[in-house]
Structures are given as structure tokens and as C-alpha cells.
Amino acid sequence: MPVQQFCPNATEVVRRLQQAGYEAYIVGGSVRDLLLGKVPKDFDVATDATPEEVKVVFPRAHLIGRRFRLAHVRLGGVLVEVATFRAEQAKSSDTHESGRILRDNVWGTLEEDAARRDFTINALFMDPVSGDIRDFTGGYEDLSNRCLRLIGDPLTRYREDAVRLLRAARFVAKLGVEPHPDTGAPIAELAPLLEDIPPARLFEEMCKLFLTGHGTRTLEALQRFGLTRVMLPLLRATQDGKAETGTLLWAALKNTDQRVEEEKSVTPAFLFAALLWQPVEERAAKYMEGDMTPLQALERAGDEVIGLQVRRTAIPRRFSAVTRQIWEIQARFTRTRGKRVYSVLRQPRFRAAYDFLLLRAEQDESLHPLAEFWTEAQKGQPAPAHHSRRKRRPRRRSRNRKPAAGNN
Ligand code: ATP
Ligand code: MG
Numbered sequence: 001m002p003v004q005q006f007c008p009n010a011t012e013v014v015r016r017l018q019q020a021g022y023e024a025y026i027v028g029g030s031v032r033d034l035l036l037g038k039v040p041k042d043f044d045v046a047t048d049a050t051p052e053e054v055k056v057v058f059p060r061a062h063l064i065g066r067r068f069r070l071a072h073v074r075l076g077g078v079l080v081e082v083a084t085f086r087a088e089q090a091k092s093s094d095t096h097e098s099g100r101i102l103r104d105n106v107w108g109t110l111e112e113d114a115a116r117r118d119f120t121i122n123a124l125f126m127d128p129v130s131g132d133i134r135d136f137t138g139g140y141e142d143l144s145n146r147c148l149r150l151i152g153d154p155l156t157r158y159r160e161d162a163v164r165l166l167r168a169a170r171f172v173a174k175l176g177v178e179p180h181p182d183t184g185a186p187i188a189e190l191a192p193l194l195e196d197i198p199p200a201r202l203f204e205e206m207c208k209l210f211l212t213g214h215g216t217r218t219l220e221a222l223q224r225f226g227l228t229r230v231m232l233p234l235l236r237a238t239q240d241g242k243a244e245t246g247t248l249l250w251a252a253l254k255n256t257d258q259r260v261e262e263e264k265s266v267t268p269a270f271l272f273a274a275l276l277w278q279p280v281e282e283r284a285a286k287y288m289e290g291d292m293t294p295l296q297a298l299e300r301a302g303d304e305v306i307g308l309q310v311r312r313t314a315i316p317r318r319f320s321a322v323t324r325q326i327w328e329i330q331a332r333f334t335r336t337r338g339k340r341v342y343s344v345l346r347q348p349r350f351r352a353a354y355d356f357l358l359l360r361a362e363q364d365e366s367l368h369p370l371a372e373f374w375t376e377a378q379k380g381q382p383a384p385a386h387h388s389r390r391k392r393r394p395r396r397r398s399r400n401r402k403p404a405a406g407n408n
Contacts, residue, residue, distance in 0.1 A: 188226030329353035
């Protein structure tokens with residue numbers, strides 16, 4: 001198969017590095033996906049050139065990263081990540097006493113670079129110029145057998161980096177591979193290791209897990225491997241084991257997968273609104289038994305739930321603010337009389353909140369009239385006269401204007 005045709009830009013990066021006298025291969029997920037007949041969105045290249053040397057070959061490359069120092073090369077609109085061969089950790093100062101890797105910038109050989117990768121199917125190197133594949137770990141055969149196998153001793157490799165537990169679940173969902181028993185068996189028991197991973201990194205993983213087009217299968221995989229509880233500690237405990245298909249969460253993930261398929265935008269704000277709705281709704285119900293209004297109750301419950309969740313997955317404020325608004329508008333939706341209708345329609349997150357209401361209504365028939373009301377309410381009425389009395393900001397004319405600070 002003339003593989004270059006699927007990745008002309010990555011091939012060009014490899015060719016130029018080779019011409020400059022370096023060894024270079026396409027590597028990792030991109031090779032795996034190409035061999036599975038999928039065209040990867042971005043490409044990883046591994047080379048024996050250091051980032052500084054890569055920068056000489058590609059003067060416009062950006063050198064990035066702390067834990068992993070990389071060169072980002074953009075060619076023909078495609079991002080190619082160029083990383084220098086790395087070795088497994090040798091120095092104990094780079095490893096936490098728990099076995100966790102802290103730093104990862106020890107240059108190594110091609111073979112060492114294969115060994116430090118996570119799964120065998122992620123450790124294949126392809127020279128797109130010659131078509132050769134270098135396989136040091138049996139990844140090619142595992143890929144043919146749809147077998148997900150950690151390189152080396154599974155317990156050690158999971159302890160070095162517990163995110164590999166999540167990656168296992170993600171690849172099961174994304175690629176339809178099955179973990180080798182030695183790779184799959186320890187996952188549930190080791191799940192608590194994820195508590196020591198920085199919350200910002202876990203947020204990134206959550207997005208990869210749920211916003212890349214196979215969210216429902218991912219939820220199933222997380223449940224199956226007992227990983228949901230540690231990522232979403234506020235969900236009812238009964239949720240570990242088997243994915244519940246008739247829930248808002250399930251419907252939201254299905255909807256998100258569909259949007260990814262159609263290449264529509266998806267946002268962590270909506271995702272977390274759905275992931276956390278169950279605990280928010282339960283807490284809000286309790287507060288309403290007291291003397292809070294539905295809006296006050298939802299605000300309080302939303303604040304609490306987000307506050308607890310960010311300890312595990314640090315949701316950036318620009319997303320969590322929108323998540324809160326989506327929830328709060330659910331309370332405002334119950335006000336279906338008079339001027340308030342217009343003020344709800346004008347909420348900046350109306351659309352997302354309305355989509356959320358439709359998902360709720362899918363699960364709960366008693367919400368059908370409310371959903372219908374808001375479907376109708378949107379249809380075309382011009383803004384009523386009393387709006388013009390309010391001072392309004394002039395409409396933006398240019399679509400290209402930068403958003404106001406703090407408006408993202
Ligand atoms: P995808 O892009 O579909 O998420 P991927 O395998 O390309 O999958 P990346 O996170 O892009 O995943 O990582 C690229 C490669 O880097 C992997 O294929 C693997 O070889 C290596 N890698 C990534 N994360 C780890 C890790 N936690 N431990 C060891 N190797 C890793
Ligand atoms: Mg990748």
C-alpha cells in the first residue's frame with residue numbers, strides 16, 4: 001500500500017529529516033490507525049534528531065512541552081509532532097517513590113523508544129518513504145489479532161503512569177481491541193492510582209475519552225474496567241459495572257458521538273453538564289425541600305458538584321461557567337409566562353440549555369410539554385417592544401472581531 005498518499009505531510013517531514021542525515025519514522029497512534037485503515041488527524045514522527053536539530057531542519061517549528069519536549073511542525077495545514085527517541089527512565093531521580101515517572105527527556109535509541117511506549121500496537125515505526133515497518137514488541141501481530149497488550153510488566157507500567165489505565169479503556173472503545181488478560185485484569189484494582197494524577201491531565205483525558213466520537217463505547221469500557229468511580233466520584237455508586245443506557249448521560253454521549261461524526265463542534269461544557277447532572281439534580285431536590293427556589297437550589301448544587309469534580313478533573317473556568325449556566329437555565333425554563341420567556345430566550349447559553357432540556361425530555365415524559373413550549377417559543381417571534389427600551393450593546397458587525405476579554 002503506498003502509504004505516503006494517506007499522509008503526504010508527515011511523509012515530507014520524514015523525508016526532509018532523512019535528507020538532513022537523521023533517522024525518522026512515523027510512529028505510535030498514527031501508524032496504528034493507518035494499519036487499521038483509518039486516516040489519523042495528526043501525525044507523530046520519531047527521530048534521532050534533538051528538538052533543536054529539528055528546528056534547524058524546520059526553522060518554523062515550535063518547540064513545546066516540559067514533560068515531553070517536542071517540535072511541532074505544521075505542513076500543509078497538518079500538525080506533525082516530531083519527538084526525539086527516548087529511553088525508559090534510568091535515573092531514580094526521575095521516578096517518584098510510588099514508581100510514577102516525573103520527567104521524560106532522556107534521549108535513547110529507536111529500540112529504547114519502542115520499549116518506553118505504552119501498548120505494543122502503539123510502538124510501531126513506519127518509514128513512509130520505503131514502506132518499512134520496525135516492530136520491536138510484537139505490535140504488528142497484536143494489531144492483527146486486535147489484542148491490546150502493555151509492553152513489559154503490566155503492574156509496573158500502570159504504576160509508572162496510571163493514565164495508561166484510562167488509555168486502555170479508550171483504545172478498547174475506539175479501536176475495538178480486547179486487552180490481553182495480563183493487561184486487562186489489574187485495571188480495576190489499580191484504578192485508585194488515578195487519584196495521584198494531576199487533575200489538569202485528567203481533564204485532558206476526559207475530553208479524549210468522551211469528545212472524540214466513541215463516547216458511549218468509552219462509558220461502557222470505563223464501567224467494565226471499574227474506572228468510572230475514580231473519574232466521576234459523585235455519580236451514584238451503582239453505576240460501576242455496567243453502563244446504564246436509559247440515562248441522560250447515555251443520551252448525551254450518543255448525541256455527542258453523532259455530532260463528532262457529522263463534524264459539528266462539541267464542548268467540554270455540555271459534556272460535564274451531562275456527566276454531572278445526576279448528582280446536581282439530586283442535591284438540588286434536597287435544597288428545594290428547604291426554602292430555596294429551584295434556581296437557588298440548582299445554583300448551589302451546581303457550585304458544589306463542580307467544586308468537588310474539579311479536584312479530580314480540573315475543568316477550566318471558561319467551560320465550567322457554561323456548564324453552570326446550562327444547569328441554571330433548566331430552572332428558568334419552568335417560567336413560561338410573560339416577559340420572562342424573552343429573558344430566557346436571550347440567555348447567552350439558551351441553545352445549549354435547550355439541547356440539554358431535549359435530552360432530559362427524552363428520559364422523562366413529563367418534560368415533553370415544557371420542551372415543546374420552548375421549541376415553539378423560539379420560532380420566529382420578533383423581540384417584543386419593551387426590549388427596545390433597554391440599553392443594549394450595539395450589534396457586532398464583524399464576525400472576525402476578537403471576543404471581549406473573559407468572554408470565552
Ligand atoms: P490517539 O491519538 O488516538 O489518542 P495515540 O496512541 O496517538 O492515540 P497519543 O496520546 O497521541 O495517543 O500518543 C502518541 C503515542 O505516544 C502513543 O501511540 C504511544 O506510543 C505514546 N504514548 C502516549 N501516551 C503514553 C503513555 N502514557 N505512556 C507511554 N507511551 C505513551
Ligand atoms: Mg495521537
